[in-house]
Amino acid sequence: MQQDWLVDAAAPREAEAHAAQEEVRCLCGAGSDSAVLTAQDPEARGIWTYRRCAACGLERLSPRPHIEHMGQHYPDDYSPYCDPAPQTASRADRLKRLAYETFFALPEERSDTARRYRPLLRLALWPLRNHSVLSFHPPATRRVFELGAGSGADLLEFRAAGWEVLGCEPSAVGCAAAARHGITLQQTTAEAAELPDGLSCVYMNNVFEHLHDPPAVLAKARASLVPGGLVVLVVPNHASWAARLFGRTWPGYDPPRHIWGFTPESVRGVLERAGFEAVSVVQKYPLSTFCWHAGIDGYRVDEVPNRRARQVLARVLGRGVILGGMLAAAFGSADFMRVVARKPG
Numbered sequence: 001m002q003q004d005w006l007v008d009a010a011a012p013r014e015a016e017a018h019a020a021q022e023e024v025r026c027l028c029g030a031g032s033d034s035a036v037l038t039a040q041d042p043e044a045r046g047i048w049t050y051r052r053c054a055a056c057g058l059e060r061l062s063p064r065p066h067i068e069h070m071g072q073h074y075p076d077d078y079s080p081y082c083d084p085a086p087q088t089a090s091r092a093d094r095l096k097r098l099a100y101e102t103f104f105a106l107p108e109e110r111s112d113t114a115r116r117y118r119p120l121l122r123l124a125l126w127p128l129r130n131h132s133v134l135s136f137h138p139p140a141t142r143r144v145f146e147l148g149a150g151s152g153a154d155l156l157e158f159r160a161a162g163w164e165v166l167g168c169e170p171s172a173v174g175c176a177a178a179a180r181h182g183i184t185l186q187q188t189t190a191e192a193a194e195l196p197d198g199l200s201c202v203y204m205n206n207v208f209e210h211l212h213d214p215p216a217v218l219a220k221a222r223a224s225l226v227p228g229g230l231v232v233l234v235v236p237n238h239a240s241w242a243a244r245l246f247g248r249t250w251p252g253y254d255p256p257r258h259i260w261g262f263t264p265e266s267v268r269g270v271l272e273r274a275g276f277e278a279v280s281v282v283q284k285y286p287l288s289t290f291c292w293h294a295g296i297d298g299y300r301v302d303e304v305p306n307r308r309a310r311q312v313l314a315r316v317l318g319r320g321v322i323l324g325g326m327l328a329a330a331f332g333s334a335d336f337m338r339v340v341a342r343k344p345g
């Protein structure tokens with residue numbers, strides 16, 4: 001079955017961006033595809049192809065660059081490398097922190113406010129419950145390793161909540177930013193990182209879809225986690241309303257950096273095949289209009305049709321499109337999902 005967003009695969013290609021590529025099979029092992037989508041690299045303008053597996057629904061970039069050539073596709077000003085803000089919490093940060101204490105923290109970790117007004121806060125903060133980095137029920141011991149930690153912004157939140165924080169990041173710029181906040185990262189990829197034993201959480205925020213070999217990284221995580229330890233992933237949801245509505249202009253397609261396009265079912269399958277259990281998938285909409293806005297206005301895609309009309313429409317709809325994201329989340333089709341899976345123990 002071909003989708004409406006199937007476009008001419010003979011679109012111009014940049015020889016340089018396509019040097020040294022490899023074909024990729026689906027992680028479930030199936031060999032047939034139900035759809036093909038070409039998407040544009042918003043950085044280098046190259047055209048790339050995503051294929052959707054007919055058996056499990058997972059989308060994959062194929063062909064893709066070899067892993068040793070990936071570094072050239074991440075510019076130094078790639079946004080996750082930017083220095084995290086100084087640790088003066090904004091009002092939004094304080095609200096997210098309160099939501100974490102209300103919904104997820106152990107009783108002894110709750111502030112007086114969260115303890116005293118918990119029933120009221122559960123009502124008032126319900127829409128924010130999935131917006132903290134720590135929006136999951138943590139294990140009793142707190143030792144996290146973040147793969148692809150960028151500038152360490154999320155590890156700062158873990159540390160503020162009392163976790164021992166470890167991590168890796170291939171970018172020198174990201175490692176330097178983290179070091180300025182007292183976090184020493186291994187400067188390497190998730191595939192090459194050395195994970196110590198005794199971890200209670202392996203965390204990846206918008207990283208899992210970048211990995212060349214997700215099963216190998218999950219096997220390494222499983223070996224280093226304590227029994228009952230968690231893998232926590234935040235990934236774009238390729239079954240989201242916005243992904244289906246906007247196709248290749250949806251920012252979840254970010255070739256060649258995003259190699260995998262997960263859906264709730266396909267990410268569950270990847271984790272279960274890697275030996276994890278109790279996989280939960282929670283819909284998470286961003287507190288910004290970015291995904292819908294970028295989808296409507298054609299987000300840096302050169303040859304998008306009706307560009308001018310789309311830009312006007314995006315401007316007219318303005319911040320109102322956040323309602324689209326909230327509605328999609330309520331119906332299980334948000335732009336992002338948080339996936340939590342447990343090592344049996």
Ligand SMILES: [Zn+2]
Pocket residue numbers: 026027028029030053054055056057058
């Ligand atoms: Zn598959």
